Amino acid sequence: MVKLSNDVLRRIVFTNLGVEDHDVIIGPRVGEDAAIVRIGNGYMAIHTDPITGAVEGIGWLAINIVANDIAVRGIKPRWFLLTLLLPHGINEGDIEKIMIDVNRALAELNGSLIGGHTEITPGIDRVIASTTAIGVGEHYVTTSGAKPGDxxxxxxxxxxxxxxxxxxxxxxxxxxxxxxxxxxxxxxxxxxxxxxxxxxxxxxxxxxxxxxxxxxxxxxxxxxxxxxxxxxxxxxxxxxxxxxxxxxxxxxxxxxxxxxxxxxxxxxxxxxxxxxxxxxxxxxxxxxxxxxxxxxxxxxxxxxxxxxxxxxxxxxxxxxxxxxxxxxxxxx
Missing domain, CATH: 3.90.650.10 (PurM-like C-terminal domain)
Incomplete structure (x- = not known):
């Protein structure tokens, strides 16, 4: 998977975001790692990311890659949702290996898998794992806060x-x-x-x-x-x-x-x-x-x-x- 250019994001993606919600503090922007939504007196950080790869290591990466994007907000990643799109011919042993790696990564982060979706998907020859991570905190850090002299x-x-x-x-x-x-x-x-x-x-x-x-x-x-x-x-x-x-x-x-x-x-x-x-x-x-x-x-x-x-x-x-x-x- 290759990211779209910033120009394409600004012209096509960021101009089609539905209705404005004043509780969305940080939505889709170039460089920002996770959305920030106001909830009560605190903030929720949410991020989703897909990765494509072989069975080996993809479960570990699927959790840790999105956890990073919550953590750089200064908020602990806590809840995860995982969608696994699997190629035809994958066996139960391979699926088990992916999920053991997922569980190991979650245990190290003290996080929980709270939902998702798993299916055999036609037209793919490698595993696609798309994961959403969520965390809640009282404060947050942005990508946009750098100041001259730092x-x-x-x-x-x-x-x-x-x-x-x-x-x-x-x-x-x-x-x-x-x-x-x-x-x-x-x-x-x-x-x-x-x-x-x-x-x-x-x-x-x-x-x-x-x-x-x-x-x-x-x-x-x-x-x-x-x-x-x-x-x-x-x-x-x-x-x-x-x-x-x-x-x-x-x-x-x-x-x-x-x-x-x-x-x-x-x-x-x-x-x-x-x-x-x-x-x-x-x-x-x-x-x-x-x-x-x-x-x-x-x-x-x-x-x-x-x-x-x-x-x-x-x-x-x-x-x-x-x-x-x-x-x-x-x-x-």
Missing amino acids: LVLVTKYIALEGTAVLATDFENELVRRGVPREVINRAKGFVKEVSVVREALEIADLASAMHDPTEGGLLQGLLEIAEASDVKLRIDIDKVPILPETRQIFSALNMDPLASLSSGALVATIPRERIHTAGVKLSKLGINYSIIGEVVEGKPSIEVVKDDRIVNEVNGFIEDDVMGLWHRKYGG
Whole structure:
């Protein structure tokens, strides 16, 4: 699945949203991770997302991907609804494997599956899982809150999800191109690191904006913060955290890890006076983080810096490298 461009969203999707409801605080907008609806004295965060894949790991991802989008609102994901569209020929053992992974992910998040739908669907050859996550809180964080002077923080490492997808779905090609199998096997395990729920909830009270970079990777996630907040982000390319396995795999395929699936890396903008506290909180959780740049005034874009020199200016819409390769292989 590939995201529509921001232009198409604005012209076609966002102009057909039904009646206006004053309890909808944040509805469909570019870059915003989840809807926010006023309920009584609190707020409900709601988000839905589909993913397509093989049986292996899809149940785990189906829960964690949407949980991230609730957590970056500073709200704990609590309830989930799951729709499973299954190809003909799938057996009960495969369905059970998906649901065991779903249950394991829910148990780790202390969440509950409260409904959904499951069917055998004609015309598909892989599982499609569409999940809705819901949470309730007293406060919320947006993607649009970044202010000039804030610092840009990234947790863990970028392209963890993308690296795991490449290692799983393109293993033979990677071996053919000289990537050692031990590197590929380690990279497959990165799928276990896609959750940002713990760190997002831990620093929500310190962040001016938080975002979960998915398709288009870190660059698209940063662009969405810049556009939503009407600011420019100045990023030091040498400070972006990338694991050696990611560098090796992406290099072998001539792809850019900055423009590839990055679930697992939380992006947050933090006022300078709060950055030390945020670092202490993350360190106590055992989660590494990097300060990769700052928010500055200017037209929404990404200013990429290396050795104190501007080497690139990024704007527009980033096509995801991993998703592009995946669709060329599987024809979706």
